[in-house]
Amino acid sequence: IDIAVGTHPDSDHIGQLDKVLNEFEVGEVWLSGNTSNSQTFQGLLAAIDSNGVDYYEPRMGDEFEIGPLKIDVLYPKTISEKDNEESISLKLTYGQIRFILTGDASKSAEEKMINSGFNLQADFLQLGHHGSSTSTPEK
Secondary structure, three states, rough: EEEEEEOHHHHHHHHEEEEEEEHHOOOOOEEOOOOOOHHHHHHHHHHHHHHOEEEEEOOOOEEEEOOOOEEEEEEOOOOOOOOOOOEEEEEEEEOEEEEOHHHHOOOHHHHHHOOOOOOOOOEEEEEHHHHHHOOOOOO
């Protein structure tokens, strides 16, 4: 695994990631930088440390290429401990296929991405916050 992404520190987004790090070779873990006192989050930090995995906090505008995969970081620009609001949001481009993944980003965060000037055209959209009414409005 080249990169494992935990969009934000809620257990439904990082749960079991510590076990992945303990069982598989992982090159790098990306987290938003927001923190939690939960056992799940603390266990993940311990696994990152004990396995010597590189750690990175991606920010809006970062760009990466891993072989044929291009990764554009759409969000967050900064963090302020608003976990869902500041979920790591990515645009992945593989050849001609584009994916947008927004974690639990809110409507407000999505508006900031839309207004950022990024090309958000995509073939696949992961609905924000599990498709709840707090994210990804109809229009």
